[in-house]
Amino acid sequence: TFDKSRRHFDYGAFTCFWSYFINEKDCYMKIKGSILIVALTMFGLEISSDESFDYSSREDVKEFIQEISSKHGFDRSKLFKLLSNAVYQEKVVRIMNRQPEGTMTWSRYKKMMVSESRLSAGEDFINLYRDELKKAEDLYGVPAEIIASIIGIETRYGRITGNIRVLDSLMTLSFNYPRRSKFFKVQLEEFLLLSREEGFNPELLEGSIAGAMGYGQFMPDSYRKYAVDFDSDGVRDILTNPVDAIGSVANFL
Secondary structure, eight states: OOOOOOTTOOHHHHHHHHTTTTSHHHHHHHHHHHHHHHHHHHHHHHHHHHHHHOGGGOHHHHHHHHHHHHHHOOOHHHHHHHHHTOOOOHHHHHHHHTOOOSOOOHHHHHHHHOOHHHHHHHHHHHHHTHHHHHHHHHHHOOOHHHHHHHHHHHHTTTTOOOOEEHHHHHHHHHHSOGGGHHHHHHHHHHHHHHHHHHTOOTTTOEEOTTOOBTTTTBOHHHHHHHOOOTTOSSOOOTTTOHHHHHHHHHHHO
């Protein structure tokens, strides 16, 4: 689909349609020509769009692969295969372009974010992880209720963590969203490093439209810097482990 205006509509052909019985042959030729022009225009736009979404053929993607491979010792051919398999997400760009501007009042934010269901879920979460929240408060100096509230606001206590592949989101925003491409290329680099360090399969991880992950919706750089193995099982897992998420949110703050 295209969010493009139909720039090649032939008003002469449209007018001619209504005078069809006056000059049938002339009208037929004009309408036929207009249909051909529109078809060719749309076909051309589609080719152009497909090329910009085919990451394997883009020079800026190849330059990024070259830079990251040299900088961090990634296997160039494997990295090329991984990034080439990323899928452009139109939804990501569309939602990013609709981000609200201006300042939101507390009353409006409270009405939007604080509900009986969220409060009930928060009470259950605090009761279930009371000891871990107290431990995080003692260790990092962040009140337990603040830690729990942030996790509740971000993901409803792990219930809504995002369903878009992080690889797709970050590739889309790095190479098809010029306004913030610099920031998201850094996040893509951090995501690749994170996946290697933690043993993640980068093709499987899912998150928000911006590539944020887990209970606390950490961006890749924040995951690398602030995630902690709070239950001492040898893994920093804020994706599926609420205990690690509690310690990591507190450490972040």
